[in-house]
Amino acid sequence: MYSLISNEMTKLIGRRKFIMVGLIIAVLLCLFAYAQTKQSESIRERIGTSDWRQELQQQIIDGQNRLSNAGPWREQLQIRLQQMQYYLDHDINPSQPGAPTFIRGFLENSTELFLPLLIMMVAADMVSSERSLGTIKLLLTRPVSRFRVLLSKYLTLVLSVSMIMLIYGFLTFAISAIMFGNDGWTAPVLTGFSSQGGELDISAVRLIPQWQYILHEFGLAWYVSLVIGTLSFMLSVLIRSTAAGMGVMIACLISGAILSNMVSSWESAKYLFMVNLGVIGYLEGSSPPVEGMTLSFSLLVLLVWAIAGLITAFAVFMKKDVY
Amino acid sequence: MNKKSVNIVIMLSAAACLLCLTGLGWLLWGQARGVGEALQPATSAEGAAKTEGLSIVALGDSLTRGTGDSEGKGYVGYLGDWLKSRYPELTVSNLGVKGYTAPQLAELLEQPEVRRQIGGADYILLTIGGNDLFQGGQALLQLEEGIEAGSGEGFISSLKGILKEIRSLNAEGEIMLMGLYNPFQDFGESNLASSVVMSWNQKVWETASAYSGIIVVPTFDLFQQHGSDYLFSDGFHPNDKGYQAIAKRYLSLMVPEGGLAS
Amino acid sequence: MSAEVTLKISGLKKTIRGKSIIKGLDLELKEGEVFGFLGPNGSGKTTTIRMLVGLIKPTSGVIEICGRNVATEFAQAMKHIGCIVENPEMYPYLSGWDNLRYFAAMLPDVDEKRIAKVVDMVAMQERIHDKVSTYSLGMRQRLGIAQALLGSPKVLILDEPTNGLDPLGIREMRAFIRQLAEQEGLTVFVSSHLLHEIQLMCDRVAIISRGEIVQVDTVYGLLSRQERLIWRLTPHEAGKAILQENTTILAEGEGTITTAYLENEIGEWNKRLVEGGISVLEMNRRLPALEDLFLELTGGGHDV
Numbered sequence: 001m002y003s004l005i006s007n008e009m010t011k012l013i014g015r016r017k018f019i020m021v022g023l024i025i026a027v028l029l030c031l032f033a034y035a036q037t038k039q040s041e042s043i044r045e046r047i048g049t050s051d052w053r054q055e056l057q058q059q060i061i062d063g064q065n066r067l068s069n070a071g072p073w074r075e076q077l078q079i080r081l082q083q084m085q086y087y088l089d090h091d092i093n094p095s096q097p098g099a100p101t102f103i104r105g106f107l108e109n110s111t112e113l114f115l116p117l118l119i120m121m122v123a124a125d126m127v128s129s130e131r132s133l134g135t136i137k138l139l140l141t142r143p144v145s146r147f148r149v150l151l152s153k154y155l156t157l158v159l160s161v162s163m164i165m166l167i168y169g170f171l172t173f174a175i176s177a178i179m180f181g182n183d184g185w186t187a188p189v190l191t192g193f194s195s196q197g198g199e200l201d202i203s204a205v206r207l208i209p210q211w212q213y214i215l216h217e218f219g220l221a222w223y224v225s226l227v228i229g230t231l232s233f234m235l236s237v238l239i240r241s242t243a244a245g246m247g248v249m250i251a252c253l254i255s256g257a258i259l260s261n262m263v264s265s266w267e268s269a270k271y272l273f274m275v276n277l278g279v280i281g282y283l284e285g286s287s288p289p290v291e292g293m294t295l296s297f298s299l300l301v302l303l304v305w306a307i308a309g310l311i312t313a314f315a316v317f318m319k320k321d322v323y
Numbered sequence: 324m325n326k327k328s329v330n331i332v333i334m335l336s337a338a339a340c341l342l343c344l345t346g347l348g349w350l351l352w353g354q355a356r357g358v359g360e361a362l363q364p365a366t367s368a369e370g371a372a373k374t375e376g377l378s379i380v381a382l383g384d385s386l387t388r389g390t391g392d393s394e395g396k397g398y399v400g401y402l403g404d405w406l407k408s409r410y411p412e413l414t415v416s417n418l419g420v421k422g423y424t425a426p427q428l429a430e431l432l433e434q435p436e437v438r439r440q441i442g443g444a445d446y447i448l449l450t451i452g453g454n455d456l457f458q459g460g461q462a463l464l465q466l467e468e469g470i471e472a473g474s475g476e477g478f479i480s481s482l483k484g485i486l487k488e489i490r491s492l493n494a495e496g497e498i499m500l501m502g503l504y505n506p507f508q509d510f511g512e513s514n515l516a517s518s519v520v521m522s523w524n525q526k527v528w529e530t531a532s533a534y535s536g537i538i539v540v541p542t543f544d545l546f547q548q549h550g551s552d553y554l555f556s557d558g559f560h561p562n563d564k565g566y567q568a569i570a571k572r573y574l575s576l577m578v579p580e581g582g583l584a585s
Numbered sequence: 586m587s588a589e590v591t592l593k594i595s596g597l598k599k600t601i602r603g604k605s606i607i608k609g610l611d612l613e614l615k616e617g618e619v620f621g622f623l624g625p626n627g628s629g630k631t632t633t634i635r636m637l638v639g640l641i642k643p644t645s646g647v648i649e650i651c652g653r654n655v656a657t658e659f660a661q662a663m664k665h666i667g668c669i670v671e672n673p674e675m676y677p678y679l680s681g682w683d684n685l686r687y688f689a690a691m692l693p694d695v696d697e698k699r700i701a702k703v704v705d706m707v708a709m710q711e712r713i714h715d716k717v718s719t720y721s722l723g724m725r726q727r728l729g730i731a732q733a734l735l736g737s738p739k740v741l742i743l744d745e746p747t748n749g750l751d752p753l754g755i756r757e758m759r760a761f762i763r764q765l766a767e768q769e770g771l772t773v774f775v776s777s778h779l780l781h782e783i784q785l786m787c788d789r790v791a792i793i794s795r796g797e798i799v800q801v802d803t804v805y806g807l808l809s810r811q812e813r814l815i816w817r818l819t820p821h822e823a824g825k826a827i828l829q830e831n832t833t834i835l836a837e838g839e840g841t842i843t844t845a846y847l848e849n850e851i852g853e854w855n856k857r858l859v860e861g862g863i864s865v866l867e868m869n870r871r872l873p874a875l876e877d878l879f880l881e882l883t884g885g886g887h888d889v
Binding site: 003004006007010011014015133134135137138139140141142143144145146319321322323 | 635638639640641642659660661662663664666668670671672674675676677678679683687688690691692693732736
């Protein structure tokens with residue numbers, strides 16, 4: 001099995017997939033980091049201080065002013081504000097300047113769309129490219145069962161997802177450490193917020209060091225990426241054309257991003273995988289798209305989708321005639 | 324391609340995979356185990372936020388926030404811009420919230436961070452009462468009723484509480500309370516409204532004079548002169564010009580020797 | 586020759602969406618034999634080959650390679666097969682060597698030495714470390730063969746192996762295939778739609794048309810069955826009449842009469858003609874072109 005996985009990895013490296021992923025991350029990262037510096041600069045300019053309490057207080061007030069015309073996001077904003085107030089009341093800086101805070105925010109913003117897109121670059125053509133190259137004929141006429149061939153591909157996907165997380169983590173760290181300094185790994189962060197009917201529930205709030213929080217975030221991001229990877233992988237088996245497979249997946253992701261903002265009244269939408277991608281939000285304590293969704297619920301929904309996808313992929317791959 | 328590099332990539336990936344799994348597992352384990360150490364509430368450091376330069380804290384309603392100003396600066400923003408050339412270390416904290424009434428403001432004053440900021444401020448700018456009086460500016464038709472309800476002792480006692488609170492937090496900083504203007508002078512009942520606002524201002528001034536270091540900044544005359552020229556299209560809030568005129572008046576009170584280029 | 590049966594097909598059928606594509610094939614191939622699989626496009630050639638290597642699952646029937654059933658003992662069976670199905674597609678972004686190493690990793694007990702050996706066999710040493718995307722079609726074809734030979738297979742299945750090669754390349758390929766069969770004892774199963782090619786390199790030929798095998802025989806046997814004798818007689822009409830009494834006239838040309846070549850009877854016919862006072866000017870024995878035979882057997886009309 002190891003030699004099969006090593007084969008698959010050879011192909012990924014041969015196609016410079018990881019380098020491409022790395023470049024994309026680097027470019028986007030620079031944009032984000034620049035935007036971040038600009039943003040904090042403008043706040044600083046407005047209130048003329050670098051006292052985080054004053055900054056946070058200003059943010060809360062700004063938020064309160066936006067509440068009246070926040071429309072459907074009102075509830076979410078409200079909870080966000082209550083949370084900020086909680087940080088302020090407990091004298092904990094929610095955004096201690098430095099690389100770790102940037103990583104935390106960047107990761108939270110990239111799990112729903114950016115990371116899945118990167119994963120798709122690897123996963124979406126894992127099988128379909130073999131078919132378009134014609135190499136599938138060679139692959140399937142080895143003395144290796146189809147099950148093992150696909151399994152090795154899937155395990156390689158798991159490894160690649162991890163590799164992308166590693167590249168992502170390393171690059172975000174490197175770039176943000178240069179731009180924002182390397183402080184704040186042990187800064188306290190609050191986690192365990194939840195919301196109940198538009199009100200912040202603080203009964204389970206805990207204080208953890210930032211590095212642990214980031215580790216949790218990476219765990220969740222990895223999980224989401226893996227689920228997206230698995231589904232793209234399935235599409236790659238089902239659909240001949242890589243482009244079509246990617247298109248389907250992107251459509252799902254985008255519809256998920258849209259749906260997450262408007263399904264609060266469509267209860268059963270919570271069983272769609274794309275509505276459940278924002279798992280890091282639970283860590284943060286932002287209100288879920290549909291009332292009553294919890295971290296374990298979302299993880300479970302994603303798991304079910306991934307397993308179903310995997311079973312479909314294997315069933316089809318093992319039965320399908322290759323022309 | 325080198326077999327070694329493939330092996331290295333696989334090993335690194337596997338390590339990353341384990342690390343992510345650890346993060347996930349730890350999180351789930353922590354969740355399953357339930358609450359960790361409980362948090363001590365309110366450990367805030369009370370000490371005043373005294374900064375080196377001039378410090379301004381603005382409190383109040385939409386007038387402080389700057390509703391109606393095309394850039395959203397409001398008089399606080401313009402004032403800050405102009406003062407900055409003289410005091411580069413200036414900090415301006417605008418804590419105005421649209422629609423705030425006096426009781427709501429009193430509530431805001433209970434927050435430790437707000438108290439801390441007030442404690443360290445050189446100037447405390449205050450606009451309050453507009454919403455208490457006009458009930459959000461919607462109540463033109465029920466102007467009279469509105470005035471009946473608002474001009475009651477409710478507002479005045481809230482205002483007293485607010486001023487007292489601020490004074491107890493900061494004994495030296497100057498409190499500048501904005502007097503109201505009459506936004507309805509182009510309407511038929513302009514005279515009625517004007518007299519209501521004037522008597523309101525009178526009460527406010529009386530209340531304020533009981534405390535030391537409070538300036539009530541009149542704006543009534545500004546809007547009386549320029550009418551709709553100074554008003555935003557909602558007919559209630561000032562526009563850019565209106566805010567600038569207010570800010571100019573504040574500036575002249577804060578920097579009496581003048582000489583500030585605007 | 587009591588050679589071992591290496592490839593056995595029995596009762597092979599494939600139905601796709603209710604349409605019968607392959608209607609029951611039976612074949613037995615022996616060690617050291619080059620077997621031609623001939624058929625026009627759309628006759629089921631490619632489908633059959635894909636079933637042989639497990640890419641397509643047969644609707645019914647059994648394929649055994651060295652006694653291993655492809656359907657039930659896939660890995661065991663595939664150990665003995667080397668194949669190129671259609672074009673020899675490889676990963677263009679890897680070098681020839683990396684491609685071979687890639688496929689070697691999927692075979693049991695193939696080391697670098699063996700890779701070097703097959704590269705040697707197909708004479709690719711010079712360019713083997715270049716990327717496959719830079720190879721010419723002929724080089725890819727050779728790399729494909731190298732790949733097929735990696736696992737020291739007993740059966741080599743080549744689908745149109747001379748496709749896209751220049752005449753020199755075709756000749757080399759033919760020689761190479763014969764050499765593999767004769768020296769290494771491989772069974773080589775070659776499909777083609779080029780009769781000429783099959784004629785030159787195969788020991789036996791199967792002709793497939795519309796999903797059925799029309800004929801299986803040695804190349805010579807196949808042809809001789811259709812052998813013709815062309816007569817030139819004088820006087821023509823009288824001679825024709827005598828021949829007609831003994832056999833059927835298949836065709837008449839300008840002063841020529843064509844009949845079947847039946848070795849046992851020709852002496853007798855000749856005697857009759859001489860007795861009838863006819864002089865035989867010419868007796869010409871002619872093997873038909875395989876093309877004619879092919880058209881005849883497959884019912885013509887196909888694009889050959």
